[in-house]
Amino acid sequence: MIFNKLSRRFLVIVTGLASMVSMSAAHAEYALNMTKGVTPISQQQYGLHMLVFWICVVIGALVFGAMAWSIIYHRKSKGAVAANFHESTTVEIIWTVVPLLILIGIAIPATATLLDLEDAKTDADITLQVTGIQWKWKYTYVDEDVSFISSLAQSSRDVVNDPTGNENYLLEVDEPVVLPINKKVRFLFHSSDVIHAWWVPALGVKQDSIPGFINDSWATIEKPGIYRGQCAELCGKDHGFMPIVVNAVTEAEYQQWLVSKKEEAAAAAASAEQEWSMKDLLARGETVYQANCSACHGPTGAGIPGAFPAMTGSPIVLGDAAGHIDIILNGKAGTAMAAFKGQLNDVDIAAVVTYERNALGNSVGDLVQPSAIKNAR
Amino acid sequence: MYTDTAHDAAHGEHHDHGPAKGLMRWVTTTNHKDIGTLYLWLAFTMLLYGGSMAMIIRLELFQPGLQWVEPHFFNQMTTMHGLVMVFGAIMPAFVGLANWLIPIMIGAPDMALPRMNNWSFWILPFAFTILASTTFMEGGAPAFGWTFYAPLSTTFAPDTTDFFIFAVHLMGISSVMGAINVIATILNMRAPGMTLMKMPLFVWTWLITAYLLIAVMPVLAGAVTMMLTDRHFGTSFFDAAGGGDPVMFQHIFWFFGHPEVYIMILPAFGVISAIIPTFARKPLFGYSSMVYATASIAILSFMVWAHHMFTVGMPVAGELYFMYATILISVPTGVKVFNWVTTMWKGSMTFETPMLWALGFIVMFTIGGLSGLMLGVAPVDTQYHDTYFVVAHFHYVLVTGALYSIIAAFYYWVPKWTGHMYDEKLGKIHFWWSTISVNVLFFPQHFVGLAGMPRRIPDYSLQFAEFNMISSIGGFAFGLAQIFFLYIVIKTIRGGVKATDRVWEGATGLEFEQLPSPPPYHSFTEAPTVK
Numbered sequence: 001m002i003f004n005k006l007s008r009r010f011l012v013i014v015t016g017l018a019s020m021v022s023m024s025a026a027h028a029e030y031a032l033n034m035t036k037g038v039t040p041i042s043q044q045q046y047g048l049h050m051l052v053f054w055i056c057v058v059i060g061a062l063v064f065g066a067m068a069w070s071i072i073y074h075r076k077s078k079g080a081v082a083a084n085f086h087e088s089t090t091v092e093i094i095w096t097v098v099p100l101l102i103l104i105g106i107a108i109p110a111t112a113t114l115l116d117l118e119d120a121k122t123d124a125d126i127t128l129q130v131t132g133i134q135w136k137w138k139y140t141y142v143d144e145d146v147s148f149i150s151s152l153a154q155s156s157r158d159v160v161n162d163p164t165g166n167e168n169y170l171l172e173v174d175e176p177v178v179l180p181i182n183k184k185v186r187f188l189f190h191s192s193d194v195i196h197a198w199w200v201p202a203l204g205v206k207q208d209s210i211p212g213f214i215n216d217s218w219a220t221i222e223k224p225g226i227y228r229g230q231c232a233e234l235c236g237k238d239h240g241f242m243p244i245v246v247n248a249v250t251e252a253e254y255q256q257w258l259v260s261k262k263e264e265a266a267a268a269a270a271s272a273e274q275e276w277s278m279k280d281l282l283a284r285g286e287t288v289y290q291a292n293c294s295a296c297h298g299p300t301g302a303g304i305p306g307a308f309p310a311m312t313g314s315p316i317v318l319g320d321a322a323g324h325i326d327i328i329l330n331g332k333a334g335t336a337m338a339a340f341k342g343q344l345n346d347v348d349i350a351a352v353v354t355y356e357r358n359a360l361g362n363s364v365g366d367l368v369q370p371s372a373i374k375n376a377r
Numbered sequence: 378m379y380t381d382t383a384h385d386a387a388h389g390e391h392h393d394h395g396p397a398k399g400l401m402r403w404v405t406t407t408n409h410k411d412i413g414t415l416y417l418w419l420a421f422t423m424l425l426y427g428g429s430m431a432m433i434i435r436l437e438l439f440q441p442g443l444q445w446v447e448p449h450f451f452n453q454m455t456t457m458h459g460l461v462m463v464f465g466a467i468m469p470a471f472v473g474l475a476n477w478l479i480p481i482m483i484g485a486p487d488m489a490l491p492r493m494n495n496w497s498f499w500i501l502p503f504a505f506t507i508l509a510s511t512t513f514m515e516g517g518a519p520a521f522g523w524t525f526y527a528p529l530s531t532t533f534a535p536d537t538t539d540f541f542i543f544a545v546h547l548m549g550i551s552s553v554m555g556a557i558n559v560i561a562t563i564l565n566m567r568a569p570g571m572t573l574m575k576m577p578l579f580v581w582t583w584l585i586t587a588y589l590l591i592a593v594m595p596v597l598a599g600a601v602t603m604m605l606t607d608r609h610f611g612t613s614f615f616d617a618a619g620g621g622d623p624v625m626f627q628h629i630f631w632f633f634g635h636p637e638v639y640i641m642i643l644p645a646f647g648v649i650s651a652i653i654p655t656f657a658r659k660p661l662f663g664y665s666s667m668v669y670a671t672a673s674i675a676i677l678s679f680m681v682w683a684h685h686m687f688t689v690g691m692p693v694a695g696e697l698y699f700m701y702a703t704i705l706i707s708v709p710t711g712v713k714v715f716n717w718v719t720t721m722w723k724g725s726m727t728f729e730t731p732m733l734w735a736l737g738f739i740v741m742f743t744i745g746g747l748s749g750l751m752l753g754v755a756p757v758d759t760q761y762h763d764t765y766f767v768v769a770h771f772h773y774v775l776v777t778g779a780l781y782s783i784i785a786a787f788y789y790w791v792p793k794w795t796g797h798m799y800d801e802k803l804g805k806i807h808f809w810w811s812t813i814s815v816n817v818l819f820f821p822q823h824f825v826g827l828a829g830m831p832r833r834i835p836d837y838s839l840q841f842a843e844f845n846m847i848s849s850i851g852g853f854a855f856g857l858a859q860i861f862f863l864y865i866v867i868k869t870i871r872g873g874v875k876a877t878d879r880v881w882e883g884a885t886g887l888e889f890e891q892l893p894s895p896p897p898y899h900s901f902t903e904a905p906t907v908k
Contacts, residue, residue, distance in 0.1 A: 031824075031827070031828035031829070031840065032824045032827065032828065033824075033827050033828070034760055034827045034828075035828075035829070041756075042760075044756070045756055045757050045759065045760055048754060048756060048757050049751070049754075049757045049760070052750065052751050052754055052757070053751065056747035056748075056750060056751065059747065060743065060744070060747055063714060063715070063718060063743055064740060064743075066718050066722065067718050067721065067736070067739065067740070070718070070721040070722050070723070070724065070726065071721070071726065071728075071736070074657075074721065074722065074723055074724050074725065074726055075725070075726045075727070075728075076658070076725045076726060076727045077727070080723075080724070080725045080726070081725055082657065082658040082659040082723070082724045082725040083659060083723040083724070084659065084660070085662070085723075086659070086660040086661060086662050086663070086664070086720075087662070087663060087664075088663075091719070092663055092666050092712070095711065095712065095715045096708060096712060099707065099708050099711050100708055103704050103705065103707065103708070106704065106754060107700070107701060107704065110700060110754045110755065110756055110757075111697060111700075113756040113757075114693065114696060114697060114700070114755050114756040115693065116756075117756050117759065118693040118696070134533075159442070160442055160443045160836065161442055161443065161444070162442055163441045163442045163839065164441075164442075164839075166839070167839075168838065169441060169838045169839050170441075170836060170837065170838045171838045189690075193528070193533065194526075194528055194529040194533055195526055195528075195529065195623060197688060197762075197763060199763075199831070201760060201829045204759065204760065205759070206688050206759045206760065206762060206763075207688055207690065208688050208689045208690060210617075210623055210624060210689065210690070211528065211617040211618070211623060212617020212618070212621075212622070212623065213617070213623075213624065213690060215689075215690035216690075229829070230829075230831050230834070231831070232688075232762065232763040232764070232831045233526075233688075233763055234452070234521065234522045234526070234529065234832075234833045235529065236452075236520075236521075236529060236533060237448050237449045237452065237520070238448060239448075239452070239833060239834060240448060240831075240833075240834030240835050240836050240837070241448070241836075304449060304516075305515045305516070306514065306515025306516025306517065306535050306536065306537070307449070307515075307516045307517065307535045333618070334532060335532065335533075336532070336533045
């Protein structure tokens with residue numbers, strides 16, 4: 001009778017699981033497993049993952065099978081009488097040695113993959129420096145004089161209250177990293193504040209970016225495409241909002257992209273030489289503020305009491321412009337306030353200083369030109 | 378809890394001190410049973426407190442988008458949930474079991490250091506009040522994860538972090554005092570004839586756990602002290618700008634943190650090793666190999682810490698070493714599981730509630746152990762690290778492992794403690810309700826982790842929506858099941874079928890063979906004879 005009851009319970013569980021499986025089969029995009037990825041390393045990782053997984057399945061089946069057998073047949077209600085054995089050196093040696101052999105079988109391919117994964121230096125074609133910043137990524141193409149910051153796309157920020165139907169929600173950035181296929185890219189990881197981790201599953205790369213350290217890793221992307229990832233190390237409030245997008249293209253497209261990035265940089269430098277109007281500075285300042293400052297200081301400048309100071313009525317903002325510019329350029333040691341001189345250009349800093357002094361409930365009235373920032377650097 | 382005991386004690390008033398009356402009994406008690414009860418109630422309170430934060434987490438993750446809480450508050454919830462469950466629920470629950478059981482298992486009249494015992498308990502409510510109070514302060518509760526990596530927890534943390542540091546110090550002091558007490562009791566107060574190799578495995582696992590505690594809690598204290606001086610006294614232990622090393626923080630933390638994992642699971646092994654033989658009506662298979670396996674797990678636990686750090690950029694030789702050492706731990710752990718299964722083999726099993734929880738433990742702890750083996754393979758850990766796959770892994774080990782063993786221990790020994798049988802039907806409902814919901818809760822987290830969902834994020838992209846919703850539903854059901862457990866606990870304390878002294882047909886050990894149910898307030902005032 002108990003057996004009947006048990007089998008009924010078992011049936012309930014099986015039908016439940018079956019309905020879950022069919023549900024996931026109906027939505028193929030809901031992935032169940034690790035991606036195979038598009039680099040030699042990610043494919044090796046996938047192979048190892050599946051190998052160890054199936055070993056675990058077999059071990060699990062044996063252990064649970066033996067358990068189920070005794071639960072079914074060695075139960076008192078079936079009249080089972082307890083045996084009295086409680087030791088067997090032979091058996092114990094076997095189940096120590098056999099697992100050891102299995103582990104050696106796992107360790108050999110794992111060692112090979114690990115040695116391969118750690119070999120970032122040999123024959124690298126391109127070096128990309130990746131800097132983690134609360135809460136965005138800065139990419140510097142070391143040999144190319146190209147550098148930019150990549151942060152969460154506005155299309156995701158706009159819909160956090162209801163992201164239904166927003167494709168690539170939280171996995172879209174304003175400026176993706178562009179890399180050529182079939183080239184060995186060496187990544188150098190670094191952080192300007194707390195510890196972040198740069199992770200793109202399809203590339204098989206996850207490496208911490210740590211202040212004071214330079215870590216490396218590598219990838220040779222074998223297929224053009226857009227590959228998405230996220231920060232994987234808790235890095236503060238907006239840890240969940242600093243995605244990574246890698247756009248893998250052919251060598252020709254990559255070269256073309258480099259040229260356009262350099263032209264963009266030249267145009268930006270030229271605009272720093274101009275005199276800017278209050279209206280233009282405020283408009284640009286708002287964009288810069290919302291992208292770089294609002295995460296801590298709040299979209300309306302209210303800050304987070306006890307954690308991040310308010311902009312509205314701040315003595316630094318209301319005080320001398322030189323002090324205001326200084327804290328944005330150089331940050332404040334011992335606090336979460338970052339140095340922005342490496343992240344923002346003269347126009348952006350001039351715009352955001354002007355914006356903070358004349359918006360967010362403040363009205364100092366003065367206007368800061370890009371030339372003032374250039375002089376303060 | 379003691380209405381019956383008080384009644385019994387009244388009979389023997391001439392030569393026995395019963396418990397004092399009223400609240401002061403609990404404040405001033407030096408009785409191991411009272412202190413055990415206090416620890417267990419604290420642990421239950423913290424389980425519900427930590428659990429309510431888990432409910433907030435699962436509520437926010439129920440669907441994509443930010444609906445209920447701000448990201449900063451979400452981080453406070455994940456951090457406090459971890460801290461409260463580890464230091465407030467699991468560890469005190471095992472100390473509570475140790476207090477209740479070690480003296481009556483080894484035939485001692487009480488713990489060796491009863492006044493220190495009182496103190497080590499009463500520090501804890503203050504520590505957790507201090508920790509919890511930060512939630513209501515400017516800057517909020519700790520929001521840097523229960524692992525509090527520098528520099529997020531130093532330079533970038535709010536002022537309330539100092540309260541956290543102080544609370545952790547208090548918890549550490551409490552744990553070390555508790556551990557000293559356990560060691561002093563086991564080594565000095567065993568009844569004549571109770572040789573080390575005759576001790577129940579629960580006593581053995583606690584003896585080893587206590588050494589782990591004494592070894593690593595001071596390391597944790599060192600870590601938080603360095604944080605404190607970095608924050609206020611101009612040192613730069615973890616500040617790269619001052620020549621310090623943020624990675625050193627992680628080495629120090631995990632040198633504490635990995636043995637800590639075994640602090641939370643070794644006593645569970647002891648509990649399961651008591652329950653399985655009782656209901657299989659067959660002696661534990663391989664007692665001495667169980668003792669040796671526990672000791673080797675404990676020693677290995679000091680040598681594998683950096684497997685939590687495979688992505689920090691260690692030299693390749695370091696990664697290889699930590700990978701080999703880590704996967705090696707699965708050998709003694711496997712021995713334990715094989716021994717339990719062999720104990721059941723050709724037994725004469727019945728399936729009362731404690732046995733159900735113990736069987737649930739073996740199955741689901743093994744699942745957690747196997748995913749641990751996967752995580753130990755360093756090159757693939759690149760993909761698993763800091764994802765929901767890890768979250769699923771350690772919840773299988775800590776919830777369906779450690780917590781399940783604690784609940785199993787409750788059902789197994791509560792008739793002994795109170796003299797009342799729990800309601801068998803309610804206990805079984807509690808088991809099935811919890812076991813189905815906990816798998817609905819944590820199993821899908823393997824999938825979202827493998828598919829690329831990082832842990833500790835308040836919001837996620839749409840591809841993870843379905844499994845997160847399923848997981849949340851399981852979470853709410855599992856949370857509710859523990860409220861139901863609270864009802865069962867209170868009902869059992871207040872009354873129930875009178876338990877026999879032996880309680881279970883197959884039970885062995887001094888507490889079942891030589892003490893009535895419930896035991897007198899002072900038991901074994903004369904040492905029993907151990908065959």
